[in-house]
Amino acid sequence: QGQLQLSGPGLLKPSQTLSLTCAISGESVSSEGASWFWIRQSPSRGLEWLGRTYYRSKWYNDYAVSVKSRITVNPDTSKNQFSLQLNFVTPEDTALYYCARGNYHFDYWGQGTLVTVSS
């Protein structure tokens, strides 16, 4: 089983862009057997899937309807990692953010990082 290491700022102001990176060890981000996910957890919304990127001869993405207009998930093959960008954040985006590997389910998760949106 591989490992995922999450990094990124923990404090943002409303309307700013949330940017997180998840570094993968033990497997390639281009592996055709995996998808790479962003998930968040908050007391008000519980566990919420946000988006994924995956490679099946070419790159694909899927995004949750709740954030579809604001989210981008990108792979970085040169660094074997993937990223989350969430635009125009509000206090409702305050949550513990996780990256995870999976397909129908999530095999393993990064450690999580708390992101707070406050003026």
Place this chain on the structure above:
Amino acid sequence: EIVLTQSPGTLSLSPGERATLSCRASQSMSSTHLAWYQQRPGQAPRLLIYGASSRATGIPDRFSGSGSGTDFTLTISRLEPEDFALYYCQQYYSSSWTFGQGTKVEIK
């Protein structure tokens, strides 16, 4: 979107007792796409069961999953001290993943 409802919200039991956790889907779903996770305080969720009944690597056999259609169950045959935690079910359908709201298993 398939909504998952877990019950009970909290289960108060003693070590050695049997725990039965329920997850009900808002519509019939493939059992292949139902999973269970354990989350201890300060930790990320850990995969326990996938495909409704298959244990993930390294998961003790006191954990078992069952069910089909709209009703799924996670059973812990004899609770160990480290099993007192939060448990979530999760489903996949049509490029969308959702989680139940969780069941807390606490020490009585």
